[in-house]
Amino acid sequence: xxxxxxxxxxxxxxxxxxxxxxxxxxxxxxxxxxxxxxxxxxxxxxxxxxxxxxxxxxxxxxxxxxxxxxxxxxxxxxxxxxxxxxxxxxxxxxxxxxxxxxxxxxxxxxxxxxxxxxxxxxxxxxxxxxxxxxx
Numbered sequence: 001x002x003x004x005x006x007x008x009x010x011x012x013x014x015x016x017x018x019x020x021x022x023x024x025x026x027x028x029x030x031x032x033x034x035x036x037x038x039x040x041x042x043x044x045x046x047x048x049x050x051x052x053x054x055x056x057x058x059x060x061x062x063x064x065x066x067x068x069x070x071x072x073x074x075x076x077x078x079x080x081x082x083x084x085x086x087x088x089x090x091x092x093x094x095x096x097x098x099x100x101x102x103x104x105x106x107x108x109x110x111x112x113x114x115x116x117x118x119x120x121x122x123x124x125x126x127x128x129x130x131x132x133x134x135x
Contacts, residue, residue: 014078014128015068021081021121022065028114029057043107060084078129085122089115 032039033054036047043050067077092115095101096108103111 010132011073011128013131014073014125017121017124017128018064018068018073018078018081021085021125022061022068024061024117024121025057025064026061029054029059029061032057042104043110044103045101045107049101073132075129075132078125082122082125082129085118085125089119089122092118 031054032050036050036054040047040050045053064081067073067081092111096103096111101107101111
């Protein structure tokens, strides 16, 4: 009989939630970085801001992806990812409400939509973290 480590099975949901976050975040970062001009025209923020956000998202996405590949995923690192996702969600909403980013109407809709996606990733990661403790 082959023994299967329990931690691997309990981490599956969390691993998938982190990996999905990493892929979406990295993809978004690539688009902001590679197409900052046209995206800025469509959404409102200037190209320099979008490039900076793109770099951040690429680095952050890579870090979250790396975390997802660990055999035993650190609860502390997962909590840090959740915290960043919550901060990103709140900052996106604040940027729309205050007008700080200069969003167009399409940009404001995009910012709220991506904030909801990021909040969804945080919720999935919270659920995944709980599953690692109760399974």
